[in-house]
Every structure is written in structure tokens, then in C-alpha cells.
Amino acid sequence: MIEIGQAFGAAATLIAARDPELVGIVLLSLRVSLTAVVFASILGLPLGAAIAVGRFPGRRALIVVLNSLMGLPPVVVGLLVYLLLSRAGPLGQFGMLFTPAAMVVAQTILILPIVAALSRQAIEDAWQEYREQLRSLGAGPLTAAATLLWDTRFSLVTIVLAGFGRAAAEVGAVIIVGGNIDGVTRVMTTAIALETSKGDLPLAMGLGILLLSLVLALNAAAYWVKEAAQRRYG
Amino acid sequence: MLPLVLDQVSFTVNGKTIIDRISIEIGTGPRTVILGPNGAGKSVLMRLCHGLLRPTSGSIVWRGENGGRRRQAMVFQRPVMLRRSARANVVYGMKLAGVPPRERELRASDVLDAVGLADVAERPARVLSGGEQQRLALARAWALGPEVLFLDEPTANLDPAATRDVETLVGQIRASGTKIVMTTHNLGQAKRLGDEILFLTQGRLVERTPVERFFTKPASVEADAFIRGELPWS
Numbered sequence: 048m049i050e051i052g053q054a055f056g057a058a059a060t061l062i063a064a065r066d067p068e069l070v071g072i073v074l075l076s077l078r079v080s081l082t083a084v085v086f087a088s089i090l091g092l093p094l095g096a097a098i099a100v101g102r103f104p105g106r107r108a109l110i111v112v113l114n115s116l117m118g119l120p121p122v123v124v125g126l127l128v129y130l131l132l133s134r135a136g137p138l139g140q141f142g143m144l145f146t147p148a149a150m151v152v153a154q155t156i157l158i159l160p161i162v163a164a165l166s167r168q169a170i171e172d173a174w175q176e177y178r179e180q181l182r183s184l185g186a187g188p189l190t191a192a193a194t195l196l197w198d199t200r201f202s203l204v205t206i207v208l209a210g211f212g213r214a215a216a217e218v219g220a221v222i223i224v225g226g227n228i229d230g231v232t233r234v235m236t237t238a239i240a241l242e243t244s245k246g247d248l249p250l251a252m253g254l255g256i257l258l259l260s261l262v263l264a265l266n267a268a269a270y271w272v273k274e275a276a277q278r279r280y281g
Numbered sequence: 282m283l284p285l286v287l288d289q290v291s292f293t294v295n296g297k298t299i300i301d302r303i304s305i306e307i308g309t310g311p312r313t314v315i316l317g318p319n320g321a322g323k324s325v326l327m328r329l330c331h332g333l334l335r336p337t338s339g340s341i342v343w344r345g346e347n348g349g350r351r352r353q354a355m356v357f358q359r360p361v362m363l364r365r366s367a368r369a370n371v372v373y374g375m376k377l378a379g380v381p382p383r384e385r386e387l388r389a390s391d392v393l394d395a396v397g398l399a400d401v402a403e404r405p406a407r408v409l410s411g412g413e414q415q416r417l418a419l420a421r422a423w424a425l426g427p428e429v430l431f432l433d434e435p436t437a438n439l440d441p442a443a444t445r446d447v448e449t450l451v452g453q454i455r456a457s458g459t460k461i462v463m464t465t466h467n468l469g470q471a472k473r474l475g476d477e478i479l480f481l482t483q484g485r486l487v488e489r490t491p492v493e494r495f496f497t498k499p500a501s502v503e504a505d506a507f508i509r510g511e512l513p514w515s
Contacts, residue, residue, distance in 0.1 A: 180361035182333055183354070184421075185377045194373075198364045280364045281407030 050248065057249030058256055069250065073257055076234040079147050079221070080214040083154035087162045087214075088207050090155075095166030096192040099174050110167065116160035121153075125223030128153040132224065145226040150234070153220040158210040165209065169202040170195045201276035208269040212262050282345040282352055282428055283460060284308035285330060290339035292325055292484075299325045301484035302339065309428075312461040314475030314492070316468075318507060321481040323464040324433050330462065331355045331431050354427040358434040360418035362406035367398055367417050370406045374421045392420040396450055412443025419450050423457075430454060432463035436470065448474060468508070472496060480504045 061069050098109060130136050132144040132152070143149045173195050181191045196203070218236035225232030227241055235254045242251035285307040292300035300322045307313060307330070315323045328334045329341060331353060354374075363370050371389040380388065393402045396416040401409060406417060415435060422430055432451065436444040444467075451474055455461050465471050471478065471492065478495040480487045480503070488500045499505045 177361050177363075179328075179333055179357065183331065183357075184374050190377065194363065200364075279408075280405040 054248035054252045058253035061249060061253040062257065066253075069253055069257075071230065072233055072235055072238050072254065075147065075232075076215060076236075076258075079150045079234060080154060080211055082151045083158060083214050084162075084207060084211040086151070086155040087159045087210055091159050091162030091210075092166050092196060092203060092207075093192070094159075094163045095168075096170050096196050098163070098167045099171035100188050100192045100195065110164075113160055113164040113167065117164050119157060119160060121157055121217040121219030121221075122223065123219075124153050124157045125220035128156065128220065128224045144224060145228060145232060147225070147232055149224040150221045150232060153224045154214040154217070157217060157220055158214050161213055162206060162210045165206040166199075166203055169199050169206065173199050201273050201280075204272050205269040208265050212265050215261060216258065282343040284344050285429070286340075286342045286344050287330070288340045288342070290329060290336045290341060292322075292329060292334060293337045299484050300329065300336070303484075303486045304339075305479070305486060305489070307429075307460075307462065309460050311476035311491075312455060312474055313463070313477055313479060314471045315462070315464045315479045315481060316471055316495075316504075316507070317481035320483075322484040323481055326481065327355070327431050327433055327462065327464060352425070352427055353429040353431065354422035354425050355431040355433065356415070356418045356422050356435050358437050360414045362409075362414055362417065364405065364407060366403050367406045367409065368393060368402040370417060371421045371424050375424050378425050380425075388424050392424045395423070395453065396420040397446070410443075412439050412446060415439060415443065415447055416450060419447065419454065423454050423459075427459055429460045429462060432461065434464055434466060437466060444470075468496075480507070482507075 098106065098113070128149060129144065131138050132141070132149050133139055134144075143152070170192075174191070177191070177195065177198070181194060186194060216236065218240055221227075221232070221234055222237045222240065225234070225237065227233050227237040233241075235258050239251045239254050239258070242248070242254075287303055287305045287307075290300060290303045291298065303326065315326060317323050325334065329336055332341075333355075363373060365373070368389050371392060372385045375385040375388060376382075390399070390402075393399050396419055398409075398413060398417055398420065401413065406414065409417060415438075419435075435451070436447050439447065448470065451461060451463070461474070463474065465474075475492045477489060477491050479489050480495070480499070480501065482503050487503050488495075490500055490504075495504065496508060499508060
């Protein structure tokens with residue numbers, strides 16, 4: 048218990064002093080995960096809308112697969128991306144392995160199913176309600192999907208933030224494809240894993256506190272956005 | 282594009298016949314009210330006419346010039362408003378109908394004025410009261426300048442004051458040259474708003490009678506029983 052207390056104090060000092068190493072790690076984490084969530088949203092939201100509105104063979108199977116992929120283990124994603132990007136792999140020529148770009152790719156793959164599956168659900172619920180009205184007004188599938196994406200925007204914000212939380216908090220994928228290289232690919236989660244095994248608890252704790260605060264802030268923001276929007280737009 | 286001609290139209294779902302070989306011609310002129318007990322197929326018949334459902338057999342043809350389904354609109358029992366302002370909801374309908382942008386704004390102001398929603402035009406549509414939302418739905422339909430307006434139980438969820446507003450508006454829309462086809466459960470409303478009654482039971486068209494005659498001397502025993510059974514509650 049004493050050690051935890053000491054580590055906690057030291058962590059607080061590091062955060063308060065804006066320790067450059069710590070700041071660098073936090074910024075890289077944010078950069079990687081935010082970029083991943085942007086890509087995952089650009090791909091995942093339209094995909095979710097298309098599956099919600101579209102009627103095509105294999106649709107049910109696709110939904111089941113997509114839902115299952117929400118539980119994709121990060122280490123498996125890491126391994127797959129590693130194989131793709133390694134020197135001998137199909138995308139090896141780009142030399143992306145052990146760069147932040149590789150981490151972005153891995154996290155995008157990891158959270159794409161989350162964004163797509165959850166948005167599919169939210170948009171399909173709205174579609175049930177809107178369907179006749181939109182068709183009556185002459186909306187084809189594309190127009191309907193676009194309209195629904197806009198009309199469910201507050202639910203989608205929550206979904207995108209959930210995706211970001213997942214990306215920022217995972218360690219398995221980024222440690223494999225990033226390699227946890229000091230100053231290059233070291234992010235919060237990989238640093239915590241390393242520092243803990245080295246016994247440098249203050250840095251690990253400091254990062255842990257920041258990571259938790261970040262996740263907490265995100266959830267608060269998501270909740271607040273939805274509440275405020277519901278009150279304002281019904 | 283009127284008259285609308287139905288020839289031996291049937292609609293079945295999972296072997297259950299909802300609409301049973303209805304042949305009818307709906308032309309300009311009289312306000313048509315579709316009456317019948319619950320489950321008679323009133324709403325389904327209207328959705329078939331509007332084009333939201335396809336008949337299982339038989340044909341539905343717009344005989345008039347510039348056919349197609351553009352110049353018709355439908356107002357549902359429960360209006361579905363998009364999460365945007367009242368005005369934007371009206372503009373949305375016109376956008377899908379291909380009305381040029383500048384004209385959309387002008388017409389939106391006109392119809393919102395006409396339905397008495399000019400003061401709340403910029404408010405989010407979904408926070409308006411039930412009666413206001415139904416008037417907004419009428420405005421959205423009216424702005425399309427439809428030749429035919431289908432109304433499916435437009436006042437079923439409204440209080441008497443809001444019902445009166447809607448009935449007045451339907452009268453105005455009719456006066457502007459739009460053919461009215463509606464279903465209702467309210468026999469008083471059928472008398473007030475209808476010129477002719479289409480009476481359905483069990484998916485069959487039992488009779489088509491001018492409104493005065495229908496309520497005094499209906500041609501069919503079914504209609505007679507219906508009126509006697511229903512009148513005490515109207």
C-alpha cells in the first residue's frame with residue numbers, strides 16, 4: 048500500500064510538472080487514436096447506414112459477422128496488421144511497420160466494426176420510424192441513408208466516442224505493430240505496460256490516471272451531448 | 282394524373298388476404314372518405330394507392346397526363362418529423378420533389394403561414410405539440426402542390442381543438458384544388474369532410490355511396506350495421 052501511495056504522489060508530480068516524456072506519450076496517443084477514429088467513422092458510419100437501409104442477400108449474415116467483430120481481440124488485429132506490413136508481407140514495401148501509421152491502421156481495423164455495427168443499429172431503429180414517411184416523400188435508399196445519418200447524429204457522436212475510447216485504451220494491437228519505441232511509437236497503454244514491468248510505477252501510474260481521466264471525460268461528453276441534444280431537438 | 286384506376290387489386294401477406302380484388306376509379310372532385318371497421322384494410326388500400334405497397338395481384342394505374350407518383354402526398358396518423366427546424370422539414374420534402382432552392386424557401390414561408398406555424402418555423406420540429414406536428418405534416422405535404430393528398434387517420438391522436446384545426450386545413454387544401462382521400466374512425470368527421478364514402482370490410486369494397494345517402498340509407502347490410510354500431514360513439 049505504501050508503494051501505491053508513493054507512486055501516486057510521484058505520478059501527480061509528473062503530471063503537474065508536465066513532464067516532457069509524459070506529454071509526448073499522451074500527445075502521440077491522442078494523435079494515433081483520433082486519426083484512427085476519423086478513418087473508422089468515414090468508413091463505418093456510411094457502412095452502418097447502408098446496411099441499415101439496404102436490402103441485399105447475405106445482409107443478416109453480415110450483421111452477425113459485424114456484431115461479432117466488435118469483440119475482435121486487439122492482439123489478433125495486431126498480428127494480422129503485423130503480417131500485412133512486415134517486410135515479407137503484401138504491404139511490406141511501404142516500410143510502415145513500427146511507425147505511428149501502422150498503429151493507426153491497426154486501431155482503425157479494430158474500431159471500424161464497433162462504429163459500423165453500433166451505427167447500423169441506431170440507424171435501423173430510426174429507419175423503422177422514418178421509413179414510410181421518407182418513401183412517401185420520394186426518398187431513394189441513398190437519400191434515406193444520408194437523411195438518417197444526419198437525424199441520428201447525436202447517437203452517432205456517442206458511438207464515435209465509444210470507438211475512440213476503445214482505441215485509446217487498447218494495448219495489444221499497437222504494441223505489436225508499433226513496437227513501443229521510445230519517442231516514436233510509445234503511447235499511453237504501451238508505456239504503462241513497459242514501465243510496470245520495469246518497476247517504474249510513477250510514470251505508469253501517471254499515465255494510468257491520465258488515461259482514466261480521458262475515458263471519463265469522453266463518456267461525460269458523450270452523455271452531455273446526447274442529453275442536451277435530446278432536450279433541444281426532441 | 283388522376284383518375285387513379287385500381288383493377289382487381291389484391292394484397293396478401295403470408296397467405297392472409299388484406300385487400301381482396303378491389304376495382305375502383307378515383308377521380309378529381311369529390312372528397313373520398315374510406316370507412317370500415319378495424320382491420321378492414323383501409324390503411325393498406327391507401328398505401329397501395331400512394332405507392333408505398335405493391336399489390337400482390339391486379340394493377341394500379343394513374344390514367345391522367347404526366348403520370349407517376351410525384352404529384353401526390355400522404356399524411357400519416359403519427360407524423361414523422363426530422364430532427365431539424367419546422368421550416369427545414371417543409372423544405373426537405375420540396376427538395377426531394379425537385380423544387381428549385383429559391384422557390385422552396387418562398388413556398389415554405391407561405392405554407393407555414395397558412396397552417397399557422399410561422400412563429401415556430403425555426404423551432405425544432407420534434408419539440409412541437411402533437412397538433413402542431415400534424416399541421417406541419419400537412420404543410421409539408423401541401424408545399425408539394427399535390428394533385429391528390431392521402432390522409433391516414435390524420436386526427437386519431439389529436440385532441441378536439443387540434444382536430445378542428447386539421448379539419449379546417451384539409452378544407453383549405455381542398456379549396457386550393459387538391460383531391461382529398463382520407464380514412465377516419467370518426468363518423469362525424471367523415472360527414473364533415475367527405476363527399477363520398479368507400480366502405481370496406483374484410484378487404485372488400487362493399488359500397489361506394491355519396492355521404493348523405495351513406496348515413497341515412499346505406500346500400501349494404503354491413504354498412505348499416507357498422508353505422509348503427511358506431512354512431513353512439515361518434
